[in-house]
Structure formats: C-alpha cells, structure tokens
Amino acid sequence: MNYRHSFHAGNSADVVKHSLLIALVRALQQKPGALTLIDTHAGCGLYDLGGEQAQRTGEAAEGVVRAFADTNPLLDDYRAAVRSVNAGPAPDLYPGSPQFLAQLLRPQDVLILNEKHPEDARALRGAMRGTPAAVHERDAYELWLAMLPTRTPRGVVVVDPPYEQLDERDRIVATLAAAHRKWAHGVTVIWYPLKDRAAHQQWKGKLRRLGIPKVLVVEHWLYDVDRPGLYNGAGLFIVNPPYAFVQDLPPLLEALRSALAPAGQWGRIGADWLDDRG
Template identity: 85%
Template sequence: MNYRHSFHAGNSADVVKHSLLIALVRALQHKPGALTLIDTHAGCGLYDLGGDDAQRTGEATQGVLRAFADANPLLDDYRAAVHAVNGGDEPRLYPGSPQFLAQLLRPQDALILNEKHPDDASTLRGAMRGTGAAIHERDAYELWLAMVPPRTPRGVVVVDPPYEQTDERARITATLAAAHRKWAHGVTVIWYPLKDSATHQRWKAQLRRLGIPKFLVVEHWLYDSEQPGIYNGAGLFIVNPPYAFMQALPPLLEASRAALAPEGHEGEILCGWLDD
C-alpha cells in the first residue's frame, strides 16, 4: 500500500491520529519534566488541501471538514491546531504531525523530525522554519533506534510510514523490539492503515509475541462490515500510554467516531490492550 500523505492529508485517519496525539502529549505535560518528541516519517509538514494531490482523492471532505462541521467541544483542541496554520474559518492548509507537535512544545521540550525523501525533507525545512525543530534526512528505522533513549527524562516516538515497502511491518516490529530493550518506559505511537483484516491480525500476533506490556491498540473502522480491498480506516499502536491520557480517551474516541461516520454507517472505534 502506498500512503503518500499529500494525497490523504486531512482525511479521517488524520483527525483521529492528530486528536489523540494532542491528548497524549498534553497528558505527558502534566509533569514539568522535559519531553523529546521524535517523528520518524515527518513528511512535508504542511499540505495544500486545494492542491492536485489532495483534490484527486477529496478525502479531506470526509475528515477535517467533518470535524470542523461538528459541534463537539472535545474536538476543539484539534480544530484550534488546524486553525493555527490557516487564516480563515475553513481550512485550506493541513498541518502534518510535525506542525501539531511543534504547537505543543514548551520551552523545555525538544522536537526531532526525520524525512528520508530529499524533496519532502526540503519542503519540511521550509514549513518548520522558526519552530526550533531539529530535522534529519535518514533512514527512519535507523534514526528511531539511534535517538532512544532521548537526552530528556521522557519522550514520545511517532512512527507514521507510507507503507510503500512490503517489509514495512517487519521493520517496525524489529525496530520496536530493539528500541524497547533500550528504552522500556518510552512512549511510542505507531500509525497503520486498516485495509486487509487478515494481514492486520497476523501483524498483531507478531507484535504480541514481543511481550511488551502496556501496549494499547486503537482501531477506527469506517464501515460497519468488511470491505475487502479498500481502505477501511486506520489505527494506532501506543506503547506506555500515560494514565491521564487513558482517562480522557473514551469520550474523545466517541466524539471522533460520531463526527467521522460515513453516510449510512455508524463506524466503530475499538480500544484495548494488545494482550487481552
């Protein structure tokens, strides 16, 4: 599966991912200690919703535009972060994860971004100018392992690949296992598309065999029944989610489900521990 983000910016997966990312970082910031935020597949940082790529799919209409049309105050933080990169009421630009993370930084926090594709890395540098982010142009999995544990007492690694390579899941699994051995208490967020449930169940079985405790699974299924061969939503694996985040999660997930349910479908967001 090729998930180049310029084609999918602001879709339903982004709404869930970025809403939860905001809640997760803010929960960690209940404590004053410094955080290092690491994004291994940072992309371009900012996306034009009126551009050819985004217009070709039109996915923002079922994602960020639905979130903006919804009145639930639990989505206010997400909407405010999107508003921050836009001048008007309706979003014309969509912030990638680096922009969301940069908006959350406190003076004591650090942001490390990585993008291997040279053109995207160049665009990223322009989009993140003035944020203080350190930007790398390296293999994502090599960087992930090299950057943990971070210099600060706590941190978050965000892994959001395009799933262009057939071995993407295998590399994530192997790198997560190695990173966890180095940094057992670190928080890791791994995004993935939901398209083939059989493939996904096999991957979860492989991850379960790693024996990592506190391994949360959040899955947002758009359609009420199996839709073979098409994109059916997305999920997040979250290792070591903080307690305050877990307390806030159920109502936030329900708000997201209600706002994003496709016409004629209720949608579903499942949340539980991998080893349950």
C-alpha cells in the same frame, strides 16, 4: 499499500491520529519534566488541501471538513491546531504531525523530525522554519534507534510510514523490539491503515509476541461491514500510554466516531490492550 501523506492529508485517519497525539502529549505534560518528541516519517509538514495531490483523492472532505462541521467541544483543541495554520475559517491548509507537535512544545521540550525523501525534507524545513525543530534526512528506522534513549527523561516516538515497502511492518516489529530494549519506559505511537483484516491480525500477533507489557490498540473502522481489499480505516499502537490519557480516551473516541462516520454508517472506534485481543 502506498500511503504518502500528501495524497491523504486531512482525511479521517489524520483527524483521529492528530486528535489523539494532542491528548497524549498533553497528558504527559501534566508533569513538568522535559519531553523529547520524535517523528520518524515527518512528511512535508504542511499540505495544501486545494493542491493536485489532495484533490485527487478528496479525502479531506470526509475528515477535517467533517470535524470542522461538528460542534463537540472535545474536538476544539484539534480544530484550533488546524486553524492556526489557516488565514480564514475554512481549512485550506492542513498541518502534518510536525506542526501539531511544534504547537504543543513547552520551552523545555525538544522536537526531532525526520524525512528521508529529499523533496519532502526540503518542504519540511520550509514548513518548520521559525520553530525549534531539528530536521534530519535519514532512514527512519536507523534514526528511531539512534535517538534512543532520549536525552530528556521522557519522550514520544511517532512512527507514521507510507507503507510503500512490503517489509514495512516487519521493520517496525524488529525496530520496536530493539527500541524497547534500549528504552523500555518510552512512549511510542505507531500508525497503520486498516485494509486486510487477516494480514492485520497476523501483524498484531507478531507485535504481541514481543512481550511488551503495555500496548494500547486504538482502531477506527469507518464502515459497519468490512470492504475486503479496500481502505476501511486506521489505527494506532501506543506503547506505554500515560494513565491520564487512557482514562480520558473513551469520550474523545466517541466524539471522533460521531464526527467522522460516513453517511449511512455508524462506524466503530475503540481501544483495548494488545495482550487482551484476539
């Protein structure tokens, strides 16, 4: 499955991912110690929702547009982050994860971004001009390991690949295993699309066999009945989530489910520990 950011900017998966990233980083920032934030597949950093690629899919209408039409205050932080890159009230531009992370930085925090595609990396540097972000143009999995352990006591690695390669999931499993050996206490966020349930269960089985103690699984299923072979939603594996984030998660997830449910659908979103799931 090819999931290039520019075709899907501002869709339902982005709304969930970025809302949870804000909550996660803010939970970690309840302590004053510095954080290193690393985005291994950073993309362009900023997306034109009126551009040809975004318009080809039209997915923002079911994501950020729905979130902006919603009134639940639990989504206020997300909406404020999107508004910060727009001149008017409507979301004409959509910030990628690097922009969300940059907005969360405190003076003591560090932001490291990586994008392997040269054209996207150039766009990323332009989008992040004026921020303290360091931008790399390397293989994502090589950089992931090279940056660990972080120079600050705590950190977050965000892994958000396009799933263009058939071995993408296997590379994630192998790199996460190596990363955990180097940085067992670190927080890692791995995004994935939900398409083939059987293949997804196999992948979760491989991750479970790594024996990492604290892996939270957040999954957002858009439809009440699976649509085999098609995009059904997205999820996040979160390694070592902070206690405050986990405690505050249920009402935020319900707010997201309600805001993003397609017409005529209830949808499902929930969080469980990986070692408790089948």
